[in-house]
Amino acid sequence: MSYYARIVFEMDDSYEFIGVTETPTIVFSKGNLQCTIKREPKLGEGNRSIPYIVEIGPFVSGEMANNVGLELLRDIKLNMVKSEFPINITGSPGKYDTTSICTTISAITDAGKQTFLPHVDPSRIENDYIGLKIFQVKTDLSELTFFKSSVSAKSSANFSLSYPLEKVWTDRLDISLSLLNSSIHEHDIRIQFLLRIMAIEALVPSSDKYGPEYIEAKKKAIKQIETLNIDPEITSRFRTALDNSVNKSIRVRVNCLLKKHLSDKRYGASDSDAISIFSACYKARSSFTHDGTFPSGFKLVENSRSLKLIALDLISSISLD
Numbered sequence: 001m002s003y004y005a006r007i008v009f010e011m012d013d014s015y016e017f018i019g020v021t022e023t024p025t026i027v028f029s030k031g032n033l034q035c036t037i038k039r040e041p042k043l044g045e046g047n048r049s050i051p052y053i054v055e056i057g058p059f060v061s062g063e064m065a066n067n068v069g070l071e072l073l074r075d076i077k078l079n080m081v082k083s084e085f086p087i088n089i090t091g092s093p094g095k096y097d098t099t100s101i102c103t104t105i106s107a108i109t110d111a112g113k114q115t116f117l118p119h120v121d122p123s124r125i126e127n128d129y130i131g132l133k134i135f136q137v138k139t140d141l142s143e144l145t146f147f148k149s150s151v152s153a154k155s156s157a158n159f160s161l162s163y164p165l166e167k168v169w170t171d172r173l174d175i176s177l178s179l180l181n182s183s184i185h186e187h188d189i190r191i192q193f194l195l196r197i198m199a200i201e202a203l204v205p206s207s208d209k210y211g212p213e214y215i216e217a218k219k220k221a222i223k224q225i226e227t228l229n230i231d232p233e234i235t236s237r238f239r240t241a242l243d244n245s246v247n248k249s250i251r252v253r254v255n256c257l258l259k260k261h262l263s264d265k266r267y268g269a270s271d272s273d274a275i276s277i278f279s280a281c282y283k284a285r286s287s288f289t290h291d292g293t294f295p296s297g298f299k300l301v302e303n304s305r306s307l308k309l310i311a312l313d314l315i316s317s318i319s320l321d
Helices: 062-083 110-119 171-185 189-201 212-226 232-244 250-262 274-291 300-319
Strands: 002-012 025-030 033-039 049-059 102-104 124-127 129-137 144-147
Touching: 002 062, 049 062, 062 129, 171 189, 171 300, 189 250, 189 274, 189 300, 212 232, 250 274, 250 300, 274 300
Parallel strands: 124 144
Antiparallel strands: 002 049, 002 129, 025 033, 033 049, 102 129
């Protein structure tokens, strides 16, 4: 028995690899180990995605096949970034490049196998997928038949405009709207999420200071610190921190904006207010930018949708001020 690693990814037909056809092309070989790539026909009318298949083997163990397969999977991602070729290597809409290794995109039921099985040669049927999978075979991957299916969907909406507009428009609204528009085109839900937070933050005033009471309290605190017998450098740091604290943080400014414009609005399946949603998203953004992960239980897709609605409602309300 032998083991093979098989990697499947999709790419828009406006991109291509020179010399790669529907016949397997050798990428490299080492001893009896051989790596090939081929292009598959597009599935479905109007489908612009072309599947590409990279296969390498044979290996004497599944572990060895998996280790080499993972190295190739990462190498593919790196080379596509260098070439600026967008690829779908996880099969999940809105998640074009995550840490997922494999996603099933076509599946056949047991009843379907019983109907299909007598009419295929070879007889071993595997569900189609995107990503990396390891297969154990007697000789090579030609023993396998991969079940493929194609499903397409079309989105429709009414086209309408309001005239006259009678709205007050600013550069900040333009910036926010451009970030929202970019988020619609972004296939990676993580980047979409970040762009929508930025679209909301773009709407706040460039600077907003706390009132006289806060400033007076700050002055008293600085005087008190200066009377303490501590290192001058530490005193200087405290003073700088208090001076900077006069300006409200971006989070506080956003909360003020949401309270002013959207206090009666509710969003998402949780029917939460805008401030609660933005606060949760702000913390999630901080977690993601620091360690690359989102908090456990954080619903990224749902919150990204809520952020879009919040940004749109803010733009609408601010433009009418």
